[in-house]
Amino acid sequence: MNNQEYKQAVQELNLYAYHYYVLDDPITTDEVYDELYHKVLDYEINNPDKKLNDSPTLRVGDVVSEKFVKAKHLSRMWSLEDIFNADDLEAWLKKTYKLDENISFYCEPKYDGASLNLIYENGKLIQGITRGDGEEGEDITSNVKTIRSIPLSIEHQGRIEIRGEVVIFKDDFEKINEERLKNNESVFANPRNAAAGSLRQLDSSITASRNLVFLPYGIGENTLEQKLLSDRMEYIYSLGFKKPPQSRLCKGFEDIEGIYELMKNERDNYAMMLDGMVIKVNEISSQIDMGYTVKNPRWSVAYKFPAVEKITTLKEIKLQVGRSGAVTPVAVVEPTDIDGVVVERATLHNFDEIDRKDIRIGDKVIILRSGDVIPKIIKVLEHERSGNEQKFERPTNCPVCGSELLQEEVLVKCQNLSCEARVVNSIIYFASKPCLNIDGLGNKIVEALFNAGLVKNVIDLFSLTFEQLMELDSFKEKKSQNLLDALEGAKGCEYWRFINSLGIEHIGEVASKTLSDAFGFSFIDASKEQIVECDGIGEEMAESVLEFIRVNRETVLELQSILNPLEPVKKAEAEDNPFKGKTVVLTGTMSQPRPAIKEMLESLGAKVSGSVSKKTDFLIYGEDAGSKYDKAMGLGVKCLTEDEMNGLL
Secondary structure, rough: OOHHHHHHHHHHHHHHHHHHHHHHOOEEEEEEEEHHHHHOOOOOOOHHHHHOOOOOHHHHHOOEOOOOEEEEOOOOOOOOOOHHHHHHHHHHHHHHHHHHOOEEEEEEEEOOOEEEEEEOOEEEEEEEEEEEOOOOOEEEEHHHHOOOOOOEOOOOOOEEEEEEEOOOOOHHHHHHHHHHHHHHOOOOHHHHHHHHHHOOOEHHHHHHHHOOOEEEEOOOOOOOOEEEEHHHHHHHHHHHOOOOOOEEEEEEEEHEEEEHHHHHHHHHOOOEEEEEEEEEOOOOHHHHHHHHHHOOOOOOEEEEOOOOEEEEEEEEEEEEEOOOEEEEEEEEEEEEEEOOOOEEEEEEEHHHHHHHOOOEEEEEEEEEEOOOOEEEEEEEEEHOOOOOEOOOOOOOOOOOOOEEEEOOOOEEEEEEOOOOOOOHHHHHHOOOOOOOOOOOOOHHHHHHHOOOOOOOOOOHHHHHHHHHHOOOOOOOOOHHHHHHHHHOOOOEHHHHHHHHOOOOOOOOOHHHHHHHHHHHHHHHHHOHHHHHEEEOOHHHHHHHHHHHHHHHHHHHHHHHHHOEEEEEOOOOOOOOOOHHHHHHHEEEEEOOOHHHHHHHHHHHEEEEOOOOOOOOOOEEEOOOOOOOOHHHHOOOOEEEEEEHHHOOO
């Protein structure tokens, strides 16, 4: 790739990203984008002095700041006066019409996120500043550049401030909280807090990972000539910014009430959280004439939606056991009307969150309702306590089957293979490809067998008869016989597959192979000290194995006698080679199947991992390498093509 081809590739990538992140209308595939991106990345590595300011590689986020410095806005960011009902609207309109009768109004959503001011100079993004006190905020430019819906350059000469709200879409917010729970981190109370927290990360790579979205709502300092706000905003969108999901030009009270009711009734269907609607006088000259009070512009107001946060009393904490065996606490609260919906239950996330917030039965709490999802307790009103509140005791036994629970702070899980709450999932996993690979035992079949009362645990699978299967709907002779044959074919499996099929928490394919190679059939009697000595297995994993065996020992022994798996043969130690004792990750399409390459590398004494980290020694990549390649390059991991790997060998 020469310099001209590089410049063209950057333009193409930015066009692809604009269609994907701003228009929600992809014009290419991930494969094409990734291939071109890697060509650009390779060129920039070899020609760092020729890297363009709007290159998509700048969005990876590799800056770690010690702190944010203060920065002044070119023009003040004003806050808005709030109104809450039709009477308030009528009063505001009456007051506004006194200033100017010949006006119209521009209405758009009021996003519930974090305000941001972007400053562009002759088409280049030079600064991103948080709202702060309206006069001065924090310079977070390095983080702003990671947000893909913010153009790094625009077709506009001169200086312009573009104001907007940074949000996290609701689906992404749930994924972030799920990840934080897995990492034993406190969850965000709502998308607004998540957006604000993500925007102000000192490590810009964290900001980059959060999938933030910028939605413009106004303009600060500018030299635009359009006489209407609606025309100015259309111009802003034409520069490459995301349009609002809904906006309307209105002539008066009836029009404004109509669009307000529409937004209020549909707010749960929007991708982002809204907390109201913003009404602005559309004529720029009228805005200037009306001016400002000490706090607010006279030409704009925020018409707030009814509250989605209410105070109620926590009456009880019930326990739910999910299909994975995870035990989740659910709050039963005093029935409370939130925007027309009577709420009686709220999520508590997990037991660690109960301890962290010191939530007690009888507490006055604030609950948040967002869309159709179960409401959440976001705050305990400790000052309201009478002294009669009761601390919640974390359960030690499963509320469904009574067996001992695995306890790991955030994670509380029933590992009993026969627990009615988790039987279906444990069988589906048992039969999956990385485990026993039992063909014909998919989700629907397992559920049908369970609902018919034919299987109440994994062992029951091997007692199924042809006659029993023929009585089920959709089962005919061939299908019934094929399933029985597949169950029979699972016998004599490799021992690591048997261990993996048990579904022990934290024990996947790699750890199963490690335990199989280290202990063989005696893994069931291994002590914690022996297990921890195995490469790659820590104390938490060892505790999980021991707790699982305590609960399921008889089941494991019976399954082992039924399946008669092959005890592993001790492997001869690999001869010295460049990959012995190294951690390797594979990605992309290669000349032979990746499982075959993985097996070959493992025979050489390598540990093949599924994800890139600082501990990775080599990344072996083929065609269409994706995010793993990017991360490896960012971490300085040695990256090899398949040919280079073979050359080393």
